[in-house]
Amino acid sequence: MKWVSKDIEIYLTAKEYVDTAVIPLYSVSFGNEMKQSASNAEFITLLTNYLERQFTGRLMLVPPYTYLKSDQYEDIINGLKKWEENIDKEQFKHIFYITSEIDWKNFEDELKGSLIWLPSLPLEHLNESQRISMVESQVKQLQSLFTQKWHENL
Numbered sequence: 168m169k170w171v172s173k174d175i176e177i178y179l180t181a182k183e184y185v186d187t188a189v190i191p192l193y194s195v196s197f198g199n200e201m202k203q204s205a206s207n208a209e210f211i212t213l214l215t216n217y218l219e220r221q222f223t224g225r226l227m228l229v230p231p232y233t234y235l236k237s238d239q240y241e242d243i244i245n246g247l248k249k250w251e252e253n254i255d256k257e258q259f260k261h262i263f264y265i266t267s268e269i270d271w272k273n274f275e276d277e278l279k280g281s282l283i284w285l286p287s288l289p290l291e292h293l294n295e296s297q298r299i300s301m302v303e304s305q306v307k308q309l310q311s312l313f314t315q316k317w318h319e320n321l
Contacts, residue, residue: 168185168219168223168224168226168227168228169216169219169227169228170227170228170229170230174227178227181224182257182258184224184225185224185225185226185227185259186225186226186258186259186260186261187222187225187226187227187259187260187261187262187263187313187317188226188227188229188254188257188259188261188262188263188280189215189218189219189226189227189228189229189262189263189265190229190231190232190247190250190254190262190263190264190265190280191211191212191215191228191231191232191264191265191266192211192231192232192234192247192264192265192266192268192271193207193208193211193231193232193233193234193266194207194233194234194235194236194268195208195233195234195235195236196235196236196237200236203287204236206287206289206290206291207266207267207268207287208231209290209291210267210285210287210288210290211231211265211266211267211285211287212231213290213298213302214265214285214302214305214306214309215228215265216228217302217303217306218265218306218309218310221306221310222310222313226263226313227259229250229254232246232247232250232264234246236268240270240273240274244274244277244278247264247278248277248278251278251279251280255279260320261280261281261316261317261320262278262279262280262281263280263281263282263283263313263316264278264280264281264282264283265283265285266282266283266284266285267284267285267286267287268284269284269286271284272284281316283309283312285305288301288305
């Protein structure tokens with residue numbers, strides 16, 4: 168389910184079945200890092216949208232947690248922890264963070280959910296069918312990871 172009114176309406180009537188929140192993590196940079204920042208966000212957007220389609224009815228794709236790459240990580244983590252508190256109140260049993268920012272691996276232990284780091288794949292030079300094929304391949308790997316996490320917490 169996506170963060171759109173139609174899907175939220177369905178979610179509100181079927182909360183007991185939607186036990187997983189997926190939060191894309193995007194850093195925003197300007198200047199020399201702007202293109203890489205945009206590329207990372209584009210890749211994670213395609214990936215999480217495809218993942219949401221695979222698990223419709225089981226997970227909620229929330230809006231991305233977006234921050235300036237130049238911000239202090241302590242401030243970024245504290246902001247994300249506020250999201251966690253609110254997501255916990257909604258009784259999601261599982262939280263997955265998906266990012267292309269390797270720096271998140273240093274803070275993984277501070278998060279309640281599962282961090283998934285994937286290196287960004289350069290999509291700008293691929294045609295549409297190549298993009299889809301590449302993203303499908305990544306999502307297949309993620310599907311088994313999600314399934315494994317769900318079974319661990321039964």
